[in-house]
Amino acid sequence: MKKLLTGNEAVARGAWEAGVHFAAAYPGTPSTEILENLSTYEEVVAEWAPNEKVALESAIGASLAGGRAIASMKHVGLNVAADPLFTFAYTGVNGGTVIVSADDPGMFSSQDEQDNRNYAKAAKMPMLEPANSQEALDMSKLAFEISEQFDAPVLLRMTTRVCHSKSIVESGERAEIPLKPYSRKINKYVAVPAVAKVLRVQLEDKLSALREYAETTPLNFAEYHDKSIGVVCSGVCYHYAKEVFGENASYLKLGFTYPLPPRKIAAFCRSVDKLYVIEENDPYLEEFIRTLGFDVFGKDIFPAYDEQTPEVIRQAVYGKMLPQLDYERSKVTPRPPALCAGCPHRGFFYEIGRRKNVMITGDIGCYTLGSGAPFYGLDSTICMGASISMGHGAAKMLARANSDIKVVSVLGDSTFFHSGMTSLLGSAYNGGACVNVILDNRTTGMTGHQDNPGTGYTATGEPVTVINIADVAASFGIRHIRTIDPNNLSEVRQTLDEFLALDEPSVIITRWPCALKKFSAEDKEEFGAIFIDKHTVDADKCIGCRLCMKAGCPALSFDTAQKKAQIDAAACLGCGVCAQLCNKDAIVKAQEV
């Protein structure tokens, strides 16, 4: 049947058709929907892991036990999972195993733009790169066959445009694949040095066989039109290039991109006059082609960063884009993302942003938006989990310098379970003295509200034991732990005052649900009575001082003509943060007017 699917839906569908038994992931844009879709198929055991390393290791275990397994993650997630990745390439698989890396050229929602094709090369594992949703489905399916045929895990490298674009797909049915029998194989799966040395040699044999496969597979195909221009490309760049050159060029479209096929590539390069290599991020194909002795136009004319969309190719090759209208662009006001109306992070960032003499080491989540106007409440963001560990190191140095700057580390609940937990352990163990603030909004907000170990539900909606953050911190020997309501500004202020004066590590948990979270039965019981009183501005009392605008709430605005604040009743959730900023009691619950 023909359907319009996103690349992520197609990957999930392909894995399902291939009979996949086990799927694990940690959310991360643009990869999240792969597991979300897999969790809807009842034949598949689908799990949110607390982080990507755990996801991959669970998938390796499922493969060892004979199941077909898939682990999906965003590009930076593969850094977290890199340790098992490299050795897994040595041991190979029992049940076929696919690892999906969703890269983000252009950094639409990421902190870096790394090119994970380098991981396939570094870890020595076969790699497939789809260009559209049909290929995503087909390659996801085929990857399990390749994995079992060559006894190797397969990397499926996606990019944001392939993940999130829809195109027409012809889907098939599921093949029910029986689990492979399990038997103990010490010489395959116990990678002690003596075993690993043998596996390492065997890996070269596998790679030779895979290189031959790359020469013959239809995933790598040449498409000949006008031979005055030849384009070598992979992924969505194939479509971008065809958009620009059409039949005025010939194409070598590489779908199987590690190991690369030298003979097939050389044959194509010899048959065309002018050679372009069009690829996103690193000169991965280009460097290989240069080693074959061909001169190409590559990163010398195409940017080494961002997407290589048709306009970028046009500009690089022809020096101009399509004609555009001429108008005054300076009138366009930027529209940066902002914390939602009623966001539980608002109260904390209002309070922390006002403090002098603090260094606030931050983390990755919706709360990273607290770094901007009007809060300016973060000093750093590096990667998930870094807030506590960076804060720990920073505090040690500030103490050595006799500085009176205190360190507050800030992270979310999902990030705490991902890797903040081990950072807190390190700080507790090594005599840290930071205030560690866990903004527990009862969900994984930034990536679209996935459950996590603290929410009490699994990826398939099964109720499970809630892992309590305060209990985890207490088990590390931390003596000062307090759970507070972030919408109560004086409670936030007093707790910060008290804990900043301590000489030992402390944990503040701000517990309030994300404004966009779909409430569970437990949420309704705990928080059900909240957010029902929308607020409004009493225009008679408002003196136009703008103090409330420091709440940075999208429901609030300032009427410059009337010189009064106003609240959009449709958007306000009634958290009451802005009301606490007003000196004149001009912001009140709507029904009190």
Add this chain to the structure above:
Amino acid sequence: METKSVLLVGVGGQGTILASKLLTIGLMQAGYDVKMSEIHGMSQRGGSVSSQVRYGRVVESPVVEKGGADILVSFELMEALRWLEYLKPTGRVIVNDFRIAPMPVINGDMPYPDDILQTLQQVADVSYIDAAAIARQIGSDRVMNIVLMGTIIKSMDLDSIDWESIIRENVKPAFVDLNLQAIAAGMAAV
């Protein structure tokens, strides 16, 4: 046939995603090759969002390039200006009479310019419609996005597609009539 490009832009939460989804299903059922691209991620945090729909005999790129859109449908006034560089010089703009103040305006750091419509009209073929008011007249603010989808159907001559059955298949039964009226009203508005 040459590939056509439709750009739907707005602010997160305005319903561009549903409108473009229905549009692409219709186009597919009419036999076109279709590609659509959306950037997720920040969309729920009040950021600028776009859905890019391309259709034709064979569609290559899923993204619309600068100077490539046949029609720009903006659910919000400022967003029309932000995305105007994507319009073909001969293309058409449909702008919704709807303003959502971005954070720098809310914070008082920047004004929301009051001459955006004039700036658009000076250079492009612009239809300015109050889709929210039209939607309210039909019965619900919530079909503003479908009214705007109606304007695309009319402007791109897609009225031979069986939109009624597409709405029936993809919308909850209770809202089918409302959605059909919204399409008709959108078509009548341009």
